[in-house]
Amino acid sequence: MxxxxxxxxxxxxxxxxxPLAALADGALVVSLGLGTDPLVESADRAGLLVLEHDGALHAVPGASVRTERQDSVDGARRxxxxxxxxxxxxxxxxxADLVAQTRDRLLLAVSAQLVGLSRQLLELAVAHVRVREQFGRPLGSFQAVQHRLADVAVAVEFAGPxxxxxxxSLAAGAPSGTRDVAMAKVFASEAAERAAYSALQVHGAMGYTREHDLHLYGLRAWALALAHGDAAVHRERVAAELFGGPAPRYP
Structure with a gap:
């Protein structure tokens, strides 16, 4: 997406x-590769790929590329x-302007996905601690568990806005758009990582099993938090724009 x-x-x-009409009605699968030696998601299934080369984007038919599968933290992310x-x-x-615009929109969409993943992980954790008992009491009655999940809720509520x-900013063409998108990736990545770790901790050993749905959201959260630059990279980008100096190279 x-x-x-x-x-x-x-x-x-x-x-x-x-190709936009075919993309809109689902007849065309597309994917995107930005940066140096990028990893492209679902490249083997894409009928059209937009790939970066020497500061320009190219629309390349899927039939004309050669793909090689790579490992991912999230096995469902190909x-x-x-x-x-x-x-x-x-x-x-x-x-280069089109590369930057496309990158901003990719980061925005990934950040929105991370916020959604964070909310789902929090919901799974809260539902679990309501029914799971230890020492004759629900886990959710322990203050340490409450504080941990409250911290997740705060992080998610801060990331959404x-x-x-x-x-x-992007819709309005605001000059601050690139900086705002970088900050969105920072907040969304940190919220998702916090939500994934906390959800795993409160689920205990159950959270490590494939039988539970937690791994579907936790692994995707960890993968996307690192994808296209982690929180540290984009925090440096924000600092470079605000205070000057070279921005870190886009991964």
């Missing part, structure tokens, strides 16, 4: 909007390296 959201903008802004040859015919107009602000 995040890649489709970003690719739709890249195709429209890059003067290659013919990552590939992609071998391909850039050509003038595949290049989208817009250059930051992501919403980033969305508004």
């Amino acid at each position: 995040a890649e489709s959201f970003a690719v739709a903008h890249a195709l429209r802004a890059g003067g290659h909007d013919e 990552l590939f390296t992609v071998a391909w040859e850039p050509a003038a015919a595949t290049e989208l107009v817009g250059g 930051v992501v919403a602000r980033a969305a508004c």
Whole structure:
């Protein structure tokens, strides 16, 4: 979903909007590769890939690339390296500006996913501690458990408005859009990591089993928190814009 959201903008802004109708009705699967030697999600299934090369984006048919599966923290997140040859015919107009715009939209969509994952993890944890008993009492009655989950709730509630602000900034074309998106990734990543670790801790050994749904959300939260730059990288990007100095290279 995040890649489709970003690719739709890249195709429209890059003067290659013919595939948008097929993308909208689900007939076309797309994916996106940004940065140096990127890992591209579901590249083997994509009919069209938007890939970065030398500061420009290229719309590359899936049939013309070679893919190799790579390991992921989240086994349900299928990552590939992609071998391909850039050509003038595949290049989208817009250059580095289009790369930056597409990156911002990818980060925004991933941040929104992380907030949703955080909320789901918190709901699973709260539901569990209400019914799981220790020492003859529900786990949720212990103050240490309450404080841990309250910290998660605070982190999630702080992250949501930051992501919403980033969305508004991009929609309005605000000069602060890139900085706001970077901050959204910071807050969303930290909230998701806190939610995943806390949910795993309160579930105990049950949380490590594949029979429980926790792993579906926890592993995805950890994977996306690290994807496209973790919280530390994007915090440095915010600091570089506010105080000057070189920003860290986009991963």
